[in-house]
Amino acid sequence: MRTRGKTGLVMASCAALLTTLLGGQVASATSHGAAPREDAPKILTPYPMFSPNGDGVHDRLAVGYQLRVAAPVRIRVEPDTDAKVAPFTVELGRQRAGRHTWTWDGRTPQGRLVPHSYYRIHVITPQGSDYAFAEADLEFGGGLYVEDRYGAKKSVVPKVYPRSEEVRDVVPLTAHAEDGVRRAVVSFRNADGRLVLRRTVRISRRWGGEVVWEGRDGRGRPLPPGRYTGTVSGMDRVGNRGASEPIPLYVSGDRLVWREETRTMAAEEAMTPPCVGSSWPECWAYLPQGEVTPSVQFPGGLTHRADPNPDVWGRAESTYFVRVPEAVRGLDGIRVSFVGAPTNPGETDEGHLSTEASREDGVVVSSSSTGQTPWDEDPVYGDGQEWDSRSKRLPPGAWWEFWTDGDAGDDAFDVASFALDLRYLVVAE
Incomplete structure (x- = not known):
């Protein structure tokens, strides 16, 4: 089944409802509008999908309906989309009370095959009417x-x-x-x-x-x-x-060949907003609990100072993203190391680094001077794709996070620079 046009969502929703109610190939008719009169007709269980392509497989639609009282009956067929076919009516004459079936071959009274579309099948009597959706499926989807x-x-x-x-x-x-x-x-x-x-x-x-x-x-x-x-x-x-x-x-x-390289950069040079890969509005409501400012002791470095308030988380963090658009098949692996020192000389505060901090299997490296992560062979943003339908599409890149944590007693730490090891495939020169 393939839906088209501005009514595709309506069509798909109706199909899902029909399938849910009865399951499988047979679905219940769905009545709409105000509560019907007790003597109004009622559609029973039409086959919601048929294929009038002449191959003998589900070529006809059997519309079952019930009359509470004897009455003249007419069937009205209306396309539920912008299909290029006019609604038409079939007069069935007077019928007795009870169950009946109208069979449709997917053609207009003039013998023209209707196009692939959803249709409303109305059963109308002087006492009222009922209708359900059916699909004339003429296309492989x-x-x-x-x-x-x-x-x-x-x-x-x-x-x-x-x-x-x-x-x-x-x-x-x-x-x-x-x-x-x-x-x-x-x-x-x-x-x-x-x-x-x-x-x-x-x-x-x-x-x-x-x-x-x-x-x-x-x-x-x-x-x-x-x-x-x-x-x-x-x-x-x-x-x-x-x-x-x-x-x-x-x-x-x-042909593709492997490339391994190391990029060294000042911390301030590589820092990026924490929501680099997201366009979710709530992501930008991110409120840091500490502060990150330019370092005094390391030109181009960053000072991470945790919030000393014991009632808050206190973590001061920065995130980093380095684009590698030449990585034809994404990043096969990344490894990051840092160099830094406690903000206050003589203290033992540590900085913390991870390429996986947002994942359950995250590995954190902590040190008062320098540290290096292990190779991350499934790096965040390494394949360059968005995480979900509302996220920004990025080229392959290396992402990591650095922080100090007031809860751990690491109040302030200056990171001077990072060394980024990369492994990826490129087009041979």
């Missing part, structure tokens, strides 16, 4: 999506580097299809439309199906550099066959 973009915009065509020798490069993809599709075919074609690779993938209702694009043919040989496309195709539960819109892909003639 599916799509192929890039799993990792490493901070790039969706408009950027993802590249794969099959000629890399130091790593087997891939672009992870996820195949999605509408409910009821458990198996689909992912096809890759070159710029001329010629099929270069085909893979069958199992589709999970929740997670979709995983497939990787390696830029290689069925024998594992690198494909010629250039543009390619990927599609998902199959048959849905009501018999529609088809393929998704193609997504663009690119095979590069370059």
